[in-house]
Amino acid sequence: MSTLLHLPHEILLWIYRSLDNMYDAVHLAQSCKLLSCIFDRPQNRLKIFLSVINNMPRTPSPDxxxxxxxxxxxxxxxxxxxxxxxxxxxxxxxxxxxxxxxxxxxxxxxxxxxxxxxxxxxxxxxxxxxxxxxxxxxxxxxxxxxxxxxxxxxxxxxxxxxxxxxxxxxxxxxxxxxxxxxxxxxxxxxxxxxxxLGMLAEVAERPYMVSDGLREDEEREEARKAILDRLRERMVEYDSSVEKGSKFWDDVFEGLE
Known part of the structure; x- marks a missing residue:
């Protein structure tokens, strides 16, 4: 960890953005003050969350x-x-x-x-x-x-x-x-x-972690929308039933906005 902390902030942010689940990102932020400061910047956190959603494994057979x-x-x-x-x-x-x-x-x-x-x-x-x-x-x-x-x-x-x-x-x-x-x-x-449902559970209750750190209402709405849009894109890649036009999934995502 001591060696890791001597790396430039850009590299530490890249490490965050290479993760594939939200839990690891949150746990990494709790490991020391420097990593917490990087994670706590709303602009960084939005980039981290969007990258993690991109990296989420599309497991064909969940265990x-x-x-x-x-x-x-x-x-x-x-x-x-x-x-x-x-x-x-x-x-x-x-x-x-x-x-x-x-x-x-x-x-x-x-x-x-x-x-x-x-x-x-x-x-x-x-x-x-x-x-x-x-x-x-x-x-x-x-x-x-x-x-x-x-x-x-x-x-x-x-x-x-x-x-x-x-x-x-x-x-x-x-x-x-x-x-x-x-x-x-x-x-x-x-x-x-x-x-x-697992993808939804991992991401859907966390957009506030980005939006709460932003000052302007418009910025908060844009951040939440970016996260939820990216999540739905990944879910559609896994199962096309989530496409817009599905009454069930449309209602779920409207409730999250």
């Missing part, structure tokens, strides 16, 4: 450590194979749940809540997707063949995972009675949704 770093130790719901309903046939979803697990958390920045997964012994209730999404005629009493499962909520909105192909859809109960329950795709898979 437990990656998710727990973002949601906390013991935050993942990891059922046994026998606890997953047989109607959830998508092999990728089943493997992800039994080997890694999905975060059962309340994510304040997005008002997302999946804590129901750890209640009632983690029982997943099947829903008739055709009925929810207006694909079943009112007088059709045949047994459901297209099932989905509830993995999270934002207010009344529900995040539903298809039992057959594992994609994550946005269901709005307010549209159920007029065939408008389906509100679009949220993620291509449950695994992808977990990564997107």
């Amino acid at each position: 437990k450590a990656w998710l727990e770093d973002r949601f906390g130790a013991g935050s993942l719901w990891q059922p046994e194979e026998s606890d997953i309903p047989s109607a959830l046939t998508d092999s990728g979803t089943r493997t992800f749940l039994t080997t890694v697990g999905f975060p059962a958390v309340k994510l304040r920045c997005a008002y997302f809540d999946s804590t129901h997964l750890t209640k009632d012994a983690g029982f997943l209730e099947p829903y008739d997707a055709d009925e929810l999404y207006g694909e079943r005629y009112p007088d059709d009493d045949s047994p459901p063949t297209n099932l989905c499962f509830h993995f999270g909520s934002v207010g009344e909105w529900m995040m539903m995972v298809s039992g057959e192909d594992g994609d994550v859809s946005h269901y709005d109960p307010a549209g159920w009675d007029h065939a408008d329950g389906y509100q679009g795709m949220i993620a291509g898979s449950l695994e992808s949704f977990a990564v997107l």
Whole structure:
């Protein structure tokens, strides 16, 4: 550390900007007064945050450590194979749940809540997707063949995972009675949704660390917008479901502005 502190400030700033997660940047700033002073300059901090978002690894298959770093130790719901309903046939979803697990958390920045997964012994209730999404005629009493499962909520909105192909859809109960329950795709898979939530958790509650140090309202708004825009770009690179026009993700990012 003593050798590091003799480096020019430009090099120390470059070291900050080479990091790939917010936690390391914050911990580095807490290690000594000089590094704290560099981090505390709002202009530096904005550059650091934007660089860290650029460097964030787009892990194709998140492990437990990656998710727990973002949601906390013991935050993942990891059922046994026998606890997953047989109607959830998508092999990728089943493997992800039994080997890694999905975060059962309340994510304040997005008002997302999946804590129901750890209640009632983690029982997943099947829903008739055709009925929810207006694909079943009112007088059709045949047994459901297209099932989905509830993995999270934002207010009344529900995040539903298809039992057959594992994609994550946005269901709005307010549209159920007029065939408008389906509100679009949220993620291509449950695994992808977990990564997107992890990226959101890591960054979305931290823009204030930049904006609070700026004097002008316009500067604060521009800094927050720059961080959130960069975050969404990275999330879109990971899963195109986050593109603008998604009712779910548009609402999440509007709430962060």
